[in-house]
Amino acid sequence: MLYLRSPSNYTPPSRCFASTKQLHGKRKRKKEYFTSIEDNSMVDLSKLFLGFRFANGAHSQLYRGVYKDEAVAVKIIKIPEEEENQQLGIRLENQFIREVALLSHLHHENVIKFVAACRQPPALCVITKYLSEGSLRSYLHKLENNTLTNKESRLSLKRIIKMALDITRGMKYVHSQGVIHRDLKPENILVSKDFQLKIADFGIGCAEANRDLVSDDPGTYRWMAPEMIKRKPYDRKRLRPPIPVDCPLAMRTLIELCWSSNPGKRPEFWQVVKVLEEFVTLLVCDGNVHVLQSPTPFDQRKSQRQWIQKLDSYHHSPTPMPKPRFS
Numbered sequence: 001m002l003y004l005r006s007p008s009n010y011t012p013p014s015r016c017f018a019s020t021k022q023l024h025g026k027r028k029r030k031k032e033y034f035t036s037i038e039d040n041s042m043v044d045l046s047k048l049f050l051g052f053r054f055a056n057g058a059h060s061q062l063y064r065g066v067y068k069d070e071a072v073a074v075k076i077i078k079i080p081e082e083e084e085n086q087q088l089g090i091r092l093e094n095q096f097i098r099e100v101a102l103l104s105h106l107h108h109e110n111v112i113k114f115v116a117a118c119r120q121p122p123a124l125c126v127i128t129k130y131l132s133e134g135s136l137r138s139y140l141h142k143l144e145n146n147t148l149t150n151k152e153s154r155l156s157l158k159r160i161i162k163m164a165l166d167i168t169r170g171m172k173y174v175h176s177q178g179v180i181h182r183d184l185k186p187e188n189i190l191v192s193k194d195f196q197l198k199i200a201d202f203g204i205g206c207a208e209a210n211r212d213l214v215s216d217d218p219g220t221y222r223w224m225a226p227e228m229i230k231r232k233p234y235d236r237k238r239l240r241p242p243i244p245v246d247c248p249l250a251m252r253t254l255i256e257l258c259w260s261s262n263p264g265k266r267p268e269f270w271q272v273v274k275v276l277e278e279f280v281t282l283l284v285c286d287g288n289v290h291v292l293q294s295p296t297p298f299d300q301r302k303s304q305r306q307w308i309q310k311l312d313s314y315h316h317s318p319t320p321m322p323k324p325r326f327s
Contacts, residue, residue, distance in 0.1 A: 043116035071130040110170030112200040137186035166197035172269040
């Protein structure tokens with residue numbers, strides 16, 4: 001874990017931006033402002049201090065920082081100005097504008113908190129709340145290698161369902177706002193010190209109404225839905241990780257539904273939230289999430305699929321939602 005130094009020991013961001021400008025001093029641009037973002041989203045550079053750099057991307061660097069006495073993560077994107085990289089520069093700037101436009105309008109406990117932004121080409125800056133535990137990918141990697149400081153070596157079923165609920169509640173909210181993330185993966189899910197998961201990195205996200213107009217950044221192939229890679233020579237079945245043998249059948253069925261190659265057969269995030277909330281109720285009452293009323297595993301899966309699919313007709317109806325056939 002990184003510890004904050006006093007702001008007096010932090011590097012003023014103007015120094016970082018200045019060094020970037022020196023690299024591209026031959027082509028100066030006038031300062032630009034957002035047209036679709038409120039002015040109060042713009043950063044006051046006099047109150048921003050940069051600390052340790054803790055991550056690098058292909059075209060960005062992440063710093064620990066302090067902004068108005070709040071611990072923040074500062075992503076600085078450097079736009080290449082060489083003629084041969086003009087298309088890349090346009091793409092990075094469009095990503096930046098989309099990310100700020102989306103994040104500044106998303107407010108939910110399971111979505112990363114947007115703090116401010118700065119647009120001074122060739123440097124762009126996105127500031128969000130700093131989460132000390134890093135990404136979900138990093139957490140799972142430490143868990144696998146037994147390097148967690150709390151000595152946790154195995155996730156309990158209760159913890160797994162809680163993690164899944166954090167993600168699905170966040171995505172349920174994102175979709176309710178007409179936003180598509182397009183790159184949901186463990187690297188883009190952050191963990192707070194009290195182990196609350198938050199959706200982050202909306203750089204290639206888009207408004208649902210514009211989804212057909214945004215095709216320059218398709219996302220990460222490993223985590224794509226099959227219909228997004230249908231023109232690629234991949235065996236979709238081999239893209240699925242193995243489900244542990246001790247995974248409860250109810251959860252296995254839910255996973256398999258989410259994996260359907262037919263997008264029309266996959267549950268929406270609000271449906272997954274409902275199912276997971278039922279799992280929580282079962283854990284509290286019975287200590288498990290087993291489906292016991294159906295005599296065979298096939299019947300159990302069938303009853304669960306039917307219940308999830310029936311949720312759609314009750315989503316916008318005042319009629320009480322039917323309960324699944326859980327014990």
